[in-house]
Amino acid sequence: MTAQADVSSTIDSRKRRWNEFLKPDAAPGFLFKVGYPDNRLPPLPSAPPHWPDLAKERVEYKWLAYQRALERMLDVDDDSVPFINMCSGTEIFAEAFGCAVHRPSDNMPFALPRIHTAAEVAAIQVPELSHSSLAYLFDMADELARRAGPGAVFKMVDIQSPLDIAALIWEKEAFFVAMIETPEAVKELSSKASTLLCAFLDEWFRRYGKEHVAHFPDYFMSSGMTLSEDEIGSLSVDMFREFVYPELAELSARYGGIGMHCCADARHQWGNLKSVPGLRLLNFCNPPTRKPEEYVGAALPFFAETCAQWHCGWTPDLPAERWPEGYPQNSRVVIESWAQDQTAAIHLAARLRDWTTRRQNQPRGI
Secondary structure, eight states: OOOOOOOOHHHHHHHHHHHHHHHTTOOOOOEEEEEOOOSSSSOOOOOOSSOOHHHHHHHHHHHHHHEEEHHTTTTTOOOOOEEEEEOOOTTTTHHHTTTTTEETTTTTOOOOOOBGGGGGGGGGGOOGGGGGTHHHHHHHHHHHHHHTTTTTOOOOOOOOOOHHHHHHHHOOOHHHHHHOHHHHHHHHHHHHHHHHHHHEEEEHHHHOOSSOSSSSSEESSSSSSEOOGGGGGOOOHHHHIIHHHHHHHHHHHHTTOOOEOSSSSGGGGGGHHHTTTTTTEEEEEEEEEEGGGGGGGHHHTTTTTTTOOOBOOOOSOGGGGGGGGGGGGEEEEEEEEOSSSSSHHHHHHHHHHHHHHHHHSTTTOO
16 A cells, blocks of 8 residues: 555545444544654644634644654544644634624634624624635635545534524624623524524535534534633523524524533523533533533533534543543543553553544443
8 A cells, every 4th residue: 555545545434434433323432642852853833823814824733734644643542533624713703693703822813892882783794705805715725625635524613502603793792781681682693693604604615515623622523513602601591492492493594503611600501501402522621710521521411312522621630541430331432542652552542542442332221
C-alpha cells in the first residue's frame, strides 16, 4: 500500500467508527483522541487573527495545519479525523445582519448589538447569502477545497443557535426582558436568524458535502448539523420549551440529526435537552460554579441512553488508560487524553483500543 492509500484507508475506517458510534441505536462504547507534543517538526506559526482582511493569510495557515494533521494521523491509532479548520468567531451571523464587530488583536472577534427594542426587529432583513459578509468564508473554503481535492473534511464555522444569534443582535439585557414582555418580536428575530443559518448550511453542504467536523469539540458527523446553545443557562425550563425546543427540533429534522455544545450552567435544562429529537452528541464544558463530578460527571449517567457524550472538565480518578472503568456501562463516551510524547501516545492509544474492542464484543446490557 502506498502512503496515500494508507491515509485514505485509515480515514475511512475512522469515519465508519464515528458513524456507528453516533447511531441512535448504537451499542455502548468509546471513541478516543490522544494528543501529544511532536518535536520532530518545527512548530506551526501563530495563527492569523480571525479577520476578513487576513483571509489569504488564514487560508495559508489552515492549509499548513491540515498538511501537518495528515502527516501525523498514522502515528497514533486513535479516532481523530483530519480536517481543514474553518472555525470562526461567534460574530459571523450577527455581522451578516448588520452588527458591528470588535476585533481585538489578542482574542476572538465578537459582535456588538445592533438593536435595543422590539420595535426595531421589523427593520432587520435576512441578507442574501452571496452578498453578505458570510460570502468570504465560502471563498476561503472554496480555495482550500480546490487544494485538498474531493473527500477533504472541513471543520465547521462557529454555528450558534438561532436564539443565540438573536441574542447577539439584540442588546442582551433588553433581549431577556423582551422574551417576557414582547416574546413574538424575539421569535421573529430568531426566525430570521434561522432562515439565514439554514441558507448558509444548505449552501455549505451543497459545496463541500454533508461530512464535517463540529466546530467544538472535534467530532465527525457524516450528516446532521452541529451548534452551540449557550443562552439556555439563563432561561427557565418553560422558556426553553417555548423559544428553543421548536428551532432545535426543526434543525434536527431538516438535516437528519443534531450535535450540541453548551458551556452554560444549564443543569435545570437537562430534561429538555434529553427530549431534543435526533440528538447525536452532547458536549458540556463544566461551569466554574459547579463541582466537575457533580456536573459533567453527573451528565454521563443522565444522558447515557440518550446520545453520545464528549464533556470537558472532568475525568474518572484513574490513569487515562483506565478511564473507561469510570464511565457508566450503558454510555457512549468520547475520551480525550494527552500523552507526554509520541511513544507514550502510541501505548495509551493501544490500551484504549483494547478497551473499545472488548466493550464491542460484550453482549448488550453488560
